[in-house]
Amino acid sequence: xxxxxxxxxxxxxxxxxxxxxxxxxxxxxxxxxxxxxxxxxxxxxxxxxxxxxxxxxxxxxxxxxxxxxxxxxxxxxxxxxxxxxxxxxxxxxxxxxxxxxxxxxxxxxxxxxxxxxxxxxxxxxxxxxxxxxxxxxxxxxxxxxxxxxxxxxxxxxxxxxxxxxxxxxxxxxxxxxxxxxxxxxxxxxxxxxxxxxxxxxxxxxxxxxxxxxxxxxxxxxxxxxxxxxxxxxxxxxxxxxxxxxxxxxxxxxxxxxxxxxxxxxxxxxxxxxxxxxxxxxxxxxxxxxxxxxxxxxxxxxxxxxxxxxxxxxxxxxxxxxxxxxxxxxxxxxxxxx
Numbered sequence: 056x057x058x059x060x061x062x063x064x065x066x067x068x069x070x071x072x073x074x075x076x077x078x079x080x081x082x083x084x085x086x087x088x089x090x091x092x093x094x095x096x097x098x099x100x101x102x103x104x105x106x107x108x109x110x111x112x113x114x115x116x117x118x119x120x121x122x123x124x125x126x127x128x129x130x131x132x133x134x135x136x137x138x139x140x141x142x143x144x145x146x147x148x149x150x151x152x153x154x155x156x157x158x159x160x161x162x163x164x165x166x167x168x169x170x171x172x173x174x175x176x177x178x179x180x181x182x183x184x185x186x187x188x189x190x191x192x193x194x195x196x197x198x199x200x201x202x203x204x205x206x207x208x209x210x211x212x213x214x215x216x217x218x219x220x221x222x223x224x225x226x227x228x229x230x231x232x233x234x235x236x237x238x239x240x241x242x243x244x245x246x247x248x249x250x251x252x253x254x255x256x257x258x259x260x261x262x263x264x265x266x267x268x269x270x271x272x273x274x275x276x277x278x279x280x281x282x283x284x285x286x287x288x289x290x291x292x293x294x295x296x297x298x299x300x301x302x303x304x305x306x307x308x309x310x311x312x313x314x315x316x317x318x319x320x321x322x323x324x325x326x327x328x329x330x331x332x333x334x335x336x337x338x339x340x341x342x343x344x345x346x347x348x349x350x351x352x353x354x355x356x357x358x359x360x361x362x363x364x365x366x367x368x369x370x371x372x373x374x375x376x377x378x379x380x381x382x383x384x385x386x387x388x389x390x391x392x
Contacts, residue, residue: 056087057088057152057368057372057373058151059080059151059152059153059365059368060089060090060091060142060145060150060151060154060155061076061089061092061361061365062142062155062156063092064093064117065139065158066158066353066354066356067157067355067356068356068357069157069158070094072357073361074098074102074105075104075358076362076365077361078107079359079361079362080361080366082106084365088112089112090151091114091115092117092141092142092145093116093120094116094138115142117136117137117138117140118136119134119135119136119138120134120137121139121158121159122159123158123354127159127161127162127166130159131162131166131170139156139158140166140170142156143167143170143171143349146349147172151347152372153349154350155339155365155368156350156351167347168180168345171345171347173346174344174345174380174384175381175385176381177216177344177384178212179198179202181198181202181212181213181216181283181342182198182200182341182342182343182351183198183199183213183220183340184199184339186272186293189274190274191274192274193225194276194279195217196279196290197278197286199287199289200284200290201342202282202283204282205282207247207250208390210251210281211251211258211390212344213280213343214258215258215259215260215380215384216344216380217280217343218383219343219376219380220341220343221278222374223375223376223379224341224374224376225277231261231263231276232260232262233275233279234255234264234265234281235266235268235279235280235281235289236267237267238265239264239266243265244265250392259383259386263276266279268289338350338352338363338367339352339363339367346377348372352364
């Protein structure tokens, strides 16, 4: 059995959506157990609304909740009885294989680093969301905010970790790894990317070279390596651009009767497009490089999204992604930078 613990009070729709998602996941997969961590009375009240295999569901009481507005390090140190800290401690103690949380991103990153701790040899864990590409596949963006300032060796390790995830969880035989840059040529970029290029080239990954911003979602890459500052800008810009284009398109389609008629005929295509871009279909962003599975679900996740996050955690454990990361990191030559 794969043991998954969920932060029942993390996210905008907690605990109702977390509990509903857990019930959906238990009914979908018969090889997992789920522990819901949070205020027991509230969690059990929500559980009464759902049907599931009670033998595979448990509740771990936690009296405190870490708010998104709290300073991450202080919150992790002070709120020992919070749903997030106790969930991470369960993974660290070997009582769970993976944790799923839609709570504070900063607190999750800090807590995972301090409590679950890094895999031996990993210099910095990285947050790695998946973005839909033009060809219908997925692109892992690593890092997207855990490390605003990076050294070249960090980017080399991000390439290795991202490749291991895409192989194990997404089933890609040889993920194509790109390095975010302002030009395709090897000599382009700033000091960081110029120094990282030969390191990634020498790593045991399928390095496809530099990736310009216009090619990020082309489908030519499966893993995109960058520092956390640049990755976060890419992520937020992509989200904003998508929302803007959809809003502008809707405005134009509603502008006159002929456009409305065309929109009616095109409705199935729009529905398919929306499904491709729907984060609830995939789950969340893994934090790679720590001693356990850590999945950061979207803050506004609903039951479907939480179920998908559990599915993602299940695949992570099944594929032994951390075992692959550990072996690959150990094989890299030591780089002092």
